[in-house]
Amino acid sequence: MSKNPSKLKILTNGILNENPVLRLVLGTCPTLATSTMASNGIGMGLAATFVLVCSNIVISALRKVIPDQVRIPCYITVIAGFVSVVQMLVKAFVPALDSSLGVYLPLIVVNCIILGRAEMFASKNGVFDSALDGLGMGIGFTITLTLMGTIREILGSGTWMSGLDGLFPFLPEGFAIQVLPESIDPFTIMTSAPGGFFVFGVMMAAATWLTTRPKKEKASAPAETAEGGNA
Numbered sequence: 001m002s003k004n005p006s007k008l009k010i011l012t013n014g015i016l017n018e019n020p021v022l023r024l025v026l027g028t029c030p031t032l033a034t035s036t037m038a039s040n041g042i043g044m045g046l047a048a049t050f051v052l053v054c055s056n057i058v059i060s061a062l063r064k065v066i067p068d069q070v071r072i073p074c075y076i077t078v079i080a081g082f083v084s085v086v087q088m089l090v091k092a093f094v095p096a097l098d099s100s101l102g103v104y105l106p107l108i109v110v111n112c113i114i115l116g117r118a119e120m121f122a123s124k125n126g127v128f129d130s131a132l133d134g135l136g137m138g139i140g141f142t143i144t145l146t147l148m149g150t151i152r153e154i155l156g157s158g159t160w161m162s163g164l165d166g167l168f169p170f171l172p173e174g175f176a177i178q179v180l181p182e183s184i185d186p187f188t189i190m191t192s193a194p195g196g197f198f199v200f201g202v203m204m205a206a207a208t209w210l211t212t213r214p215k216k217e218k219a220s221a222p223a224e225t226a227e228g229g230n231a
Contacts, residue, residue, distance in 0.1 A: 007129070010132045010133050010136060011132045011133075011135060011136040012136060013133075013136055014133070014136035014137035014139065014140035014141075015136060015139055015143065016140070016207060016211060017211055018137075018140075019140045019141075019207055020137050020140055020144075021113075021140070021141060021144045021145075022144055022203055022204045022207035022208075023208070023211065024113075024116070025204075026111075026112040026113045027048075027111050027113040027141065028200075029104075030044060030048075030104045030107065030108075030111060031144065031145060031148065031200065032193065032196040032197065032200060033104055033196075034100075034101055034145065034149075035145050035148035035149040035152060035196060035199075036152055036153065036156070036191045037100075037149050037152075037153045037161075038146050038149035038150045038153055038160060038161050038162075038164075039097075039100075039149070039161055039162065039163040039164040039167055040097075040100050040145075040149055040163065041142070041144075041145030041146040041147075041148060041149035041150075042142065042145070042146055042149075042164075042167065043090075043094070043097040043100070043166075043167055044101055044104065044105075044145055045138065045141050045142025045143075045144075045145045045146065046138075046142060047086050047090065047101075047108060048108055048111065048113065048114065048138055048141055048142075049134070049138025049139065049142060050086055050138075051079060051082045051083055051086060051111075051114055052114055052117060052134035052135070052137055052138045052141075053131055053134040053138060054082045054134075055075070055078050055079045055114060055118060055122070055134070056117060056118065056121070056122040056130040056131060056133060056134035057122075057130060057131050057134070058078050059074075059075055059078055059118045059123060059130070060122040060123070060125060060126060060127045060129075060130035061127050062074075062078075063122070063123045063124070066123075071119075071123065072115075072119075075115060075118045075119065075123075076109065076110075076115065078118075079109055079114055079115065079118070083106060083108045083109045086108070087105055087106055090105060094166055094167055094169075096163065096165070096166025096167075097166050097167055100163060100166065113137060113141060117133060117134060117137055121133045122134070144203070147203065148196070148199050148200065148203060151190070151199050152190045152191055152195055152196065152199055153191070154179045154180065155186065155187045155190040155195075156186055156187055156188055156189070156190030156191035156192075156195060157186050157191060158178065158179060158180035158181075158182065158184065158186045159176040159177060159178055159179060160177040160179050161175070161176060161177055162175070162176035163175075163176075164176075
């Protein structure tokens with residue numbers, strides 16, 4: 001059997017098994033800071049995904065040209081170029097998102113997820129596989145941010161997808177879905193740092209349980225079979 005993972009596994013690996021936030025614990029700072037609303041999570045996730053895919057492709061294509069001694073500065077230069085493109089596009093077409101994300105948009109340059117995948121995967125694999133890895137990690141990052149933003153926004157503000165009109169101009173201004181009745185006081189702590197850490201911890205525990213449970217079941221299956229045979 002080939003040791004090379006399938007294309008589908010490379011693509012889906014970042015969604016749960018090696019989720020960059022919940023399993024590899026990378027990019028924690030932007031995750032906690034931008035997940036106060038679901039719409040912010042979508043915007044940040046899409047921006048990071050674009051940079052991940054493009055930087056992985058370029059770094060993989062140049063992996064045999066870049067000297068090993070200066071690989072990290074070269075990676076950061078490539079990543080910074082794509083972040084600049086993203087920042088200019090966001091400023092031009094979705095200024096509301098640029099205002100919401102603030103300094104965390106240009107700080108994608110030093111996001112550990114992007115630099116980590118460049119070092120761990122793109123610098124060692126082909127262009128197509130590196131593109132799939134970047135896309136899978138970006139999807140996992142986006143899903144995580146959106147789920148965290150959803151939980152924190154609903155519990156902390158009582159609404160969902162507030163600010164989505166900043167991403168999609170065709171939506172009415174001030175778009176928001178009222179989830180909790182206005183008569184219920186929201187848990188405003190969920191939109192602050194303590195609430196972010198709480199949701200982050202719960203989601204990390206859930207992801208760890210989901211990924212380790214199948215391995216434990218497989219490990220216990222042979223033991224149970226052996227016991228049954230001895231009996």
